[in-house]
Amino acid sequence: MSELFDLDGRVAVVTGGGRGIGRAIAVELANAGAAVVPSARSTDEIEAVAADIEDAGGDALAVPADVTDPDAVRNVIDRAADEFGGVDIVVNNAGFNPDDALGRPEDVETESLDRVLDVNLNGAYEVTHAAADHLLESDGGSVINVASVGGLVGLPRQHPYVASKHGLVGLTKSMSLDWAPEVRVNAVAPGYVSTELTEELEGNEQLRQSIVDRTPLDRFADPEEIAGPVVFLASDAASYVTGSVLAADGGWTAR
Template sequence: MQDQFDLSDRVAVVTGGSRGIGRAIAEGMAAAGASVVPASRTTADVERVVESIREDGGEAHAATVDVADAESVESLIAAAEDAFGGVDVVVNNAGVNPDGALGKPEDVDLDGLDLTVDVNLRGAFACAQAAAESLQESDGGTVVNVASVGGLVGLPRQHPYVATKHGLVGITKSMALDWAPDVRVNAVAPGYVATEFIEGALENDSIKQSLLDRTPLERFADPEEIAGPAVFLASDAASYVTGSVLAVDGGWTAK
C-alpha cells in the first residue's frame, strides 16, 4: 500500500513554491520521490527551497514565474520540461488576497479584484493549460489546485478571494470532466494555516480567537498538514479520485 504514495519518476511543478503551503508541498512531493520545480516570483526564495530539497537527497530545479503573465507561465512549463523531460503534476498554489480586495462589497477596490482574479483563477487555469500536452502524455498526469474553505463557503469581507476560490473549485470539476480519463484534476481546500499569508489576522487577538472558535480542532494547521493531502491526490493512492475537493480545514466546513 505504501508504494501507492510513491512519486518516483514524476515531475511536479509547484507555483507559489517558495514559502508557506507551497514550500511544504514542494518538499513533500520531493520526499515522496518526485523531481520538483518550485516556482515563484522571487528567485532567491525558490533557490533556498531547491537547496533544502537537494540537501535532503531530492531532485529539484528552481524557476521563476508570474502566473498572471501568460508568457511567464509558458516559460515555467518549458523550464520544467527542459530540466526533467516533462511534467506529470501541476500544483496551482500561487495565490493573493491583497488589502485592496478586502472589506465590504462597496469598499473593494476593483484593481484589487482584478489582481486576485489574475493570480488565483486565471493564473491557475493558465498553468494547467500550458502543461496540458505534458500532462496528457504522462502515465498518470494530475493537477492539484489549492483552493480554500473560501471556495466552499462564504467568508465575510473577502469577496474577490472567495469568488476566485469558488471559481477554482468549479474549474477543478469541469477540467476533470474534459481531461478524463488521461489526467486527474482535484483540489485541496485548506482552512486557516499558520503562514505569512494570514499574519495580519493573527496579529488581532479578537480575530484570531474567532477563527479558532470556528475551527473544531481548535488550532491552525501547519503547512505540512496540507502537503500530505496534496501528495495523496498526486499519487496512485488517489487513482480513482478526480473532480473532488478535499477539505483540510480542521472541521471548519463541518459546522
C-alpha cells in the same frame, strides 16, 4: 501501501513554491520521490527551497515566474520538461488576498477584484493550460488546485478572494470532466494555516481566538498538514479520485 504514495519518476511543478503552503508541498512531493520545480516571483525563496530538496538527496529546479505572465509561465513548463523529461503533476498554489480587496462590496474597487482573479484563478488556468500536452502524455497526470474554505462557502469582507476560490473549484470540476480518464484534476480546500498570508490575522488575538473557537480541531494548521493531502491527490493512492475538493480545514466547514 507506501508504494501507492511513491512519486518516484514523476515531475511536479508547484506555483507559489517559495514559502508557506507551497514550500511544504514542494518539499513533501520531493520526499515522496518526485522531481520538483518550485516557482514564484521571489527567486531567492524558490532557490532556497530547491537547495533544501537537493541537500536532502532530491531533484529540484527553481524557475521564477509571475503566474499572470504567460511567457514566464510557458518558460517554467519548458524548463521543467527539458530538465526532467516531462511534467506529470501541476500544483496551482500561488495566491494572495491583498488588503485593498478586503471590505464591503461598495468599498472594494473593480481593479482589486480583477487582480485577485488574475492571480488566483486565471494564473492557475494559465499554468495548467501551458502544461496540458505534458499532462495528457503522462501516465500519471494530475492537477491539484489549492483552493480554500472560501471556495466552498462565503466569507464576509473577502468577496474577491472567495470568488476566485469558488472559480478555482469550478475549474477543477469542469477540467476533471474534460481530461478524464487521462488526467485527474482535484482541489484541496485549506482552512486557516499559519503562513505569511495569515500572519496579521493570527497577530490579532481576538480574531485568532474566534477562528480557533470555530475550528473543531481547535487550532490553525501547519503548512505541512496541507502538503499531505496534496501528496495523496498526486499519487496512485488517489487513482479513482478526480473532480473532488478535499477540505483540509480542521472541520471548519463541517459545522
